[in-house]
Structures are given as C-alpha cells and as structure tokens.
Amino acid sequence: MSLLLDNQFAELPADKSVDTKTFLDNVSTLPPFFDCLGSKVFSIIKSDINGNITKIRAVYDQDPAKYVTLQDIVEAERETHKGQWPKVGATLALMWLKRGLRFIQVLLQSLADGDRDENNPNLIQVNITKAYEHALKKYHGWIVQKIFSAALIAAPYRSNFLKALSKGQEVKDEDCLANVRLFLVNYTPTVDAIYEMYSNLNAELDYTV
Amino acid sequence: MSLLLDNQFAELPADKSVDTKTFLDNVSTLPPFFDCLGSKVFSIIKSDINGNITKIRAVYDQDPAKYVTLQDIVEAERETHKGQWPKVGATLALMWLKRGLRFIQVLLQSLADGDRDENNPNLIQVNITKAYEHALKKYHGWIVQKIFSAALIAAPYRSNFLKALSKGQEVKDEDCLANVRLFLVNYTPTVDAIYEMYSNLNAELDYTV
Ligand SMILES: CCCCCCCCCCCCC/C=C/[C@@H](O)[C@H](CO[C@@H]1O[C@H](CO)[C@H](O)[C@H](OS(=O)(=O)O)[C@H]1O)NC(=O)CCCCCCCCCCC
Ligand SMILES: CCCCCCCCCCCCC/C=C/[C@@H](O)[C@H](CO[C@@H]1O[C@H](CO)[C@H](O)[C@H](OS(=O)(=O)O)[C@H]1O)NC(=O)CCCCCCCCCCC
Numbered sequence: 001m002s003l004l005l006d007n008q009f010a011e012l013p014a015d016k017s018v019d020t021k022t023f024l025d026n027v028s029t030l031p032p033f034f035d036c037l038g039s040k041v042f043s044i045i046k047s048d049i050n051g052n053i054t055k056i057r058a059v060y061d062q063d064p065a066k067y068v069t070l071q072d073i074v075e076a077e078r079e080t081h082k083g084q085w086p087k088v089g090a091t092l093a094l095m096w097l098k099r100g101l102r103f104i105q106v107l108l109q110s111l112a113d114g115d116r117d118e119n120n121p122n123l124i125q126v127n128i129t130k131a132y133e134h135a136l137k138k139y140h141g142w143i144v145q146k147i148f149s150a151a152l153i154a155a156p157y158r159s160n161f162l163k164a165l166s167k168g169q170e171v172k173d174e175d176c177l178a179n180v181r182l183f184l185v186n187y188t189p190t191v192d193a194i195y196e197m198y199s200n201l202n203a204e205l206d207y208t209v
Numbered sequence: 210m211s212l213l214l215d216n217q218f219a220e221l222p223a224d225k226s227v228d229t230k231t232f233l234d235n236v237s238t239l240p241p242f243f244d245c246l247g248s249k250v251f252s253i254i255k256s257d258i259n260g261n262i263t264k265i266r267a268v269y270d271q272d273p274a275k276y277v278t279l280q281d282i283v284e285a286e287r288e289t290h291k292g293q294w295p296k297v298g299a300t301l302a303l304m305w306l307k308r309g310l311r312f313i314q315v316l317l318q319s320l321a322d323g324d325r326d327e328n329n330p331n332l333i334q335v336n337i338t339k340a341y342e343h344a345l346k347k348y349h350g351w352i353v354q355k356i357f358s359a360a361l362i363a364a365p366y367r368s369n370f371l372k373a374l375s376k377g378q379e380v381k382d383e384d385c386l387a388n389v390r391l392f393l394v395n396y397t398p399t400v401d402a403i404y405e406m407y408s409n410l411n412a413e414l415d416y417t418v
C-alpha cells in the first residue's frame with residue numbers, strides 16, 4: 001500500500017551493529033523511491049545507488065559468514081587494501097550509499113515536519129534543497145552543484161510525490177505523512193549507525209566529484 | 210601514440226554492412242574518449258555508452274554465427290519482439306549508441322575543420338555545442354538540455370583536449386588534428402551506415418529523455 005511501509009527497515013540491536021543481509025534486503029527496495037520523483041532524469045541517480053548496493057552485495061556473497069555486519073566488511077577491507085582504503089571496494093560503495101540514504105531521510109523528515117515554501121506550498125524544492133545541502137552538496141564540485149540546480153526543476157509537485165509514495169493510491173496527505181514518520185522510526189537510526197561507524201573507523205573521506 | 214589511431218575503425222565493405230564483431234571491438238576503445246574531456250562529470254556518459262555496448266555484445270554472444278552484421282541483429286529483433294520493437298534490446302542500445310558516436314564524430318570533424326570561437330580560440334564549447342545540436346539535442350527534453358549547458362562549463366581547453374587525445378604526449382596541434390582526420394576516414398562512413406540502416410528499416414525513434 002505504501003512504498004515505504006511495505007519495506008520497513010529492521011530495528012537495530014542494542015549494540016547498533018547493522019546486519020549485512022537484512023540491510024541489503026531492506027535497502028534494495030529503495031531505488032524505486034527515485035521513480036517517485038517522476039522524471040527520467042533521476043534514473044541516473046537510481047543507477048548510481050543500485051551500483052553501490054551491487055558492489056556491497058558482491059563482497060558479502062563471497063563469504064556471508066565472515067561479513068555478518070557491515071562493520072565486518074569495512075574492517076576486513078581495511079586489512080586487505082591497506083594503501084588504498086577507504087577509497088576502495090564496499091567501503092567506498094557504502095560511503096556514497098549512506099549519503100544517498102541520508103538524502104532520502106532528510107527529505108522525508110522535512111516533509112513530515114511540514115517544512116514548506118509558504119508561497120508555493122505544493123512545491124518540494126525547499127525540502128529537496130535542504131536534503132541536498134545536508135547530505136551531498138559538500139561532496140560535489142561546483143559543476144555537479146549546478147547540475148543539481150538544473151535537475152531540481154524536474155522535481156514533482158508535493159501532492160504527486162506523496163501519491164507516488166503511496167503507490168498511486170488516493171490517500172490523504174496526512175495519512176501518507178503518517179506512514180513516512182513510521183518508516184523513519186527504524187530507518188533514521190540505521191543511517192545514523194552507519195555514519196557513526198564511518199566516523200569511529202576513520203573511514204570517511206571528503207573529496208568532491 | 211594517439212588514442213584514436215591506435216583504434217582505427219575497419220574499412221566498410223562495398224555493401225556497407227557493418228561486421229558486428231569488428232564493430233564491437235572498435236567501438237569498445239571509444240569510451241576512454243570521454244576521459245579526455247577531463248572532468249569526472251563525464252563518467253556518467255561513459256557508463257551510458259558502455260551500457261549500450263555491453264547490451265549489444267550480450268545479444269551477439271548468444272549466437273555469433275547468426276548475428277554476423279549489425280543489421281542481422283536488428284532484423285532478428287524485429288521478428289522476436291514484434292510489439293515492442295524498436296524500443297527494445299540491442300536495437301534500442303544501438304539506436305542510442307549511434308547518437309553518441311555521431312556526437313564524437315561531429316566534435317572531431319569540427320575541430321579538424323578549424324571551427325573556432327575567435328574570441329576564445331582555446332575553448333571548444335563551440336565545437337561541443339555543434340556536435341550536441343547535431344546528434345543529441347532533439348532527443349533530450351529541456352531539463353537534460355539544461356544539464357548539458359551546465360556540464361558544458363566543465364569542457365577542457367582545446368590544447369588540453371588535443372593533448373589527451375595524443376595520450377598526454379606533447380605533439381603539435383596540427384599533428385594531432387592530422388591523426389583526427391585519418392581516424393575519421395573509416396569512422397564517419399561506419400556511423401553513416403548505421404544511421405542509414407536505421408532509416409531503411411524504419412527503426413529510428415524520436416522520443417525524448
Ligand atoms: C548530454 C548532456 C549530459 C551532460 C553530462 C551530464 C552529467 C551529469 C552528472 C550528474 C551527476 C549525477 C549524480 C552522480 C554522482 C556521482 O558521481 C556521485 C559519486 O559516485 C560514487 O563515486 C565513487 C568514486 O568516486 C564510486 O564510483 C561510487 O560507486 S562504487 O559503488 O563503485 O563505489 C559512486 O557511487 N554520487 C553521488 O553523488 C550520489 C548521489 C545520490 C543521490 C542524490 C539524490 C539527488 C536528487 C536530486 C533531486 C533534484
Ligand atoms: C545530485 C545532482 C544530480 C541530479 C541529477 C542529475 C541527472 C543527470 C542526468 C543527465 C543525463 C546524462 C546523459 C544520459 C542520458 C541518457 O538518458 C540518454 C538515453 O539513454 C538511453 O535510454 C534508453 C531508454 O530510453 C536505454 O536505457 C539506453 O540504454 S540501453 O543500452 O539499455 O538500451 C540508454 O542509453 N543517453 C544519451 O543521451 C546518450 C548520451 C551520449 C553522449 C553525450 C555526450 C555529451 C557530452 C557533453 C559534454 C558537455
């Protein structure tokens with residue numbers, strides 16, 4: 001019924017470790033999120049994120065027993081790829097993937113919080129821009145930032161976006177936003193946990209593309 | 210010595226049929242061309258073109274004896290995928306690939322012809338724009354056109370581009386352009402032949418992305 005609620009993320013355990021298999025299964029349901037943005041322009045982003053997921057899954061599949069948590073993968077790669085790490089393998093893929101996940105999170109949170117451009121209440125540019133500034137802008141050079149501004153024009157109306165999130169069903173905006181809030185309950189802590197892990201392991205980079 | 214001359218395209222036979230295997234081998238050497246543009250922004254385009262090539266090769270590999278020429282593939286798919294054709298399979302991949310190839314061809318021809326912005330003789334924006342208008346603009350909606358304009362700013366200086374085409378060697382511009390002209394001798398007729406085939410088979414579409 002709702003793109004997001006059909007694909008609830010799992011609750012984190014107390015130690016905040018992220019189970020690799022569960023995470024991969026949960027996160028694989030997110031790329032269709034970018035279809036909700038409406039324009040084919042965003043399929044580029046969908047491919048980028050799909051690429052990240054494929055890369056992490058490929059490493060996991062090599063030895064599921066060894067890579068039970070995401071941290072197991074990142075630490076194993078730190079050993080194997082000494083000189084190049086962390087700009088390598090699943091560590092790099094997850095570094096970028098988490099930024100895409102943060103983008104989605106901040107966008108949804110901002111909608112749930114009712115952030116709006118009062119003069120254009122049916123536009124979500126203000127919410128997308130907030131998410132972009134929070135999650136990605138810092139890692140983009142000025143040309144990609146310009147491309148973002150151009151792509152922003154393709155953003156859907158708020159009402160259409162919420163309808164797409166509800167898989168095209170005519171649900172009230174408030175019901176859709178209630179679903180969004182429910183989805184964020186497990187999603188946000190998962191994204192936070194990955195960020196924390198990167199910070200703890202000193203695995204974060206801030207080069208721009 | 211020169212990215213292009215190391216990878217000369219094969220001469221076309223009198224009937225202008227394009228041998229699939231030779232074409233795939235020749236064309237696979239072109240994606241590094243986009244690295245010569247300098248910015249990482251263009252790696253997106255490289256992936257798109259690599260995707261086209263992979264798709265055509267996958268069909269060819271299923272039955273090399275059946276798919277000797279590119280036309281064999283397109284005609285076979287017309288039979289197999291009746292309703293969806295030509296927006297399907299290798300036919301679709303080659304439809305877009307040929308536009309990328311035409312873009313490269315017009316850009317190189319324009320440089321070889323000495324087209325220049327006299328006020329900015331070391332910029333190639335004028336050549337890239339000419340190639341874009343000729344090969345792609347028509348198939349891009351206004352948002353992608355805007356993204357093109359933003360990406361255009363990332364274009365390299367003429368001198369750096371020619372140097373990259375010469376694999377970083379310091380050759381005189383005129384020598385590099387002589388190589389470009391030599392490369393175009395077989396390349397242009399190959400691209401033309403594919404366009405002609407699409408026109409003859411009524412396989413061309415003009416939807417925009
Ligand atoms: C014909 C005219 C066209 C001209 C040329 C046009 C070119 C257009 C280029 C635009 C950029 C598209 C966005 C993609 C950007 C990507 O470059 C970055 C880094 O991407 C990472 O790079 C790494 C190496 O550095 C590895 O390869 C990673 O891959 S690895 O798995 O191999 O390790 C890969 O994800 N990802 C990102 O910035 C992530 C983006 C996430 C989602 C963003 C949501 C934004 C929504 C916006 C809504 C308005
Ligand atoms: C975070 C911020 C980011 C926000 C979002 C950014 C999004 C950026 C999007 C920019 C577009 C990038 C260019 C790619 C465009 C592609 O969409 C098109 C059509 O692509 C085709 O589509 C088909 C389905 O319709 C099949 O999937 C084809 O795939 S199939 O093989 O599966 O059949 C596929 O090639 N290819 C093109 O237009 C081809 C482009 C060729 C080369 C162009 C050279 C230009 C050089 C410019 C120099 C200045």
